[in-house]
Amino acid sequence: MIRCQACGTENPDTAAYCSKCARKLDPATQQAVAELRATHTATGIRWSAVILTLILLVLIIVLVALFALHVL
Numbered sequence: 703m704i705r706c707q708a709c710g711t712e713n714p715d716t717a718a719y720c721s722k723c724a725r726k727l728d729p730a731t732q733q734a735v736a737e738l739r740a741t742h743t744a745t746g747i748r749w750s751a752v753i754l755t756l757i758l759l760v761l762i763i764v765l766v767a768l769f770a771l772h773v774l
């Protein structure tokens with residue numbers, strides 16, 4: 703599907719012009735937007751992994767600190 707930049711109407715991949723507002727559709731721009739979105743999604747997944755790792759690290763540090771306090 704190609705989304706019209708002007709009105710947001712979804713058009714078939716084969717369409718050269720928007721079926722609603724007749725604006726020229728640019729598949730190259732559509733592809734760039736899709737790639738940009740994919741990159742953003744991938745970055746989002748990586749960030750959540752980093753946050754999870756940090757939470758795990760903090761938990762380990764807290765556990766080690768508690769254990770050390772008990773021993774000392």
Ligand SMILES: [Zn+2]
Nearest residue numbers: 706709720723
């Ligand atoms: Zn349109």
